[in-house]
Amino acid sequence: MPATDRSRIFFHGDSFTAHPLACAVAAANWTMLTSAPDPAPRKMEAFWNEALAPLRSRPQVRDVRVCGSIAAVEVNAPGGYLAAVSRHLRCRCLEHGVLVRPLGPVLYALPPLCTSAASLERIAHALTRAADSLA
Secondary structure, three states, X not given: OOOOOHHHOOOOXXXXXXXXXXXXXXXXXXXXXXHOOOOHHXXXXXXXXXXXXXXXXXXXXXXXXXXXXXXXXXXXXXXXXHOOHXXXXXXXXXXXXXXXXXEOOEEEEOOOOOOOHHHHHHHHHHXXXXXXXXX
């Protein structure tokens, strides 16, 4: 039976601590990322910084954070980690065919490194429309 009280849910995140297969994959990924002539994370980070820059000036957006291939858009909404706004934001992104990870008032986009430029544009558009839906 699913938990109906979100304050009782253990939000463990994406933890694969010390799992041998996960460690082997991480080591192989690190080698790939650091040895590529123009690593994809740098390209994605540049894309996110440019595409999401306009969100920084919107009153409904508290913060936009970018680290490599990961983008996070935090909206001004009460409730912290359990904020009810996360469901609304996720639904707005799904309307644009984009699956994001909402944690409270923060939308995380974590696309794989092989994501096309067109797909990145679609994700940025969905994040923008989701934030704009709160205005």
